[in-house]
Amino acid sequence: MSPQVNAPHLEVDVYEKRWLLLSVVLLVLFTLAIGLSSFAYGIQVPSPEQRVNPNTVAQEGPWAQPGLRELAPGKYEAYVLAQIWTFLPNTITVKAGSTVTFYITSKDVQHGFQLEGTNVNLMVLPGQVSKLTATFKQPGEYRFVCHEYCGVGHHTMFGKVVVEP
Ligand code: CUA
Secondary structure, three states, rough: OOOOOOOOOOOOOOOHHHHHHHHHHHHHHHHHHHHHHHHHHHOOOOEEEEEEEOOOOOOHHHHHHOOOEEOOOOOEEEHHHHHHHHEEEOEEEOOOEEEEEEEEEEEEEEEEEEEOOOOOEEOOOOOOEEEEEEEOOOOOOEEEEEOOOOOOHHOOEEEEEEEOO
């Protein structure tokens, strides 16, 4: 008589199996929803574009003369310097249909930058350059605000992109 081998056997209740399956299906659905919507809405993840020295960034390099640079007709780079409690520049004017890539850094504390009507929303950290791009199809005023608390003047820290027809 051969010895009987008992393979390990896990008894799982049929309802438990169904709930486990449902959990896996939901995880797959949520992952797909995030993936697809990030393409559908053009979600941009701000990445640290470049490191700079916050002590000298206002004296040298492109942030010493913050503002717009035209790369081609309708295509711009905007170098924005955040400091307590203002953005330099705090008004940016472009024509409708323009694409603007923002390069933003701070020379002092942590700030934020959220641009109305677009999906530009980023943290502005001293020593780091944050970069995001927006295309302005409709003329109008698009306000931007600092949305990271940065001290007593935080609420005065705002500006606008003026899009001319
Ligand atoms: Cu800068 Cu709040």
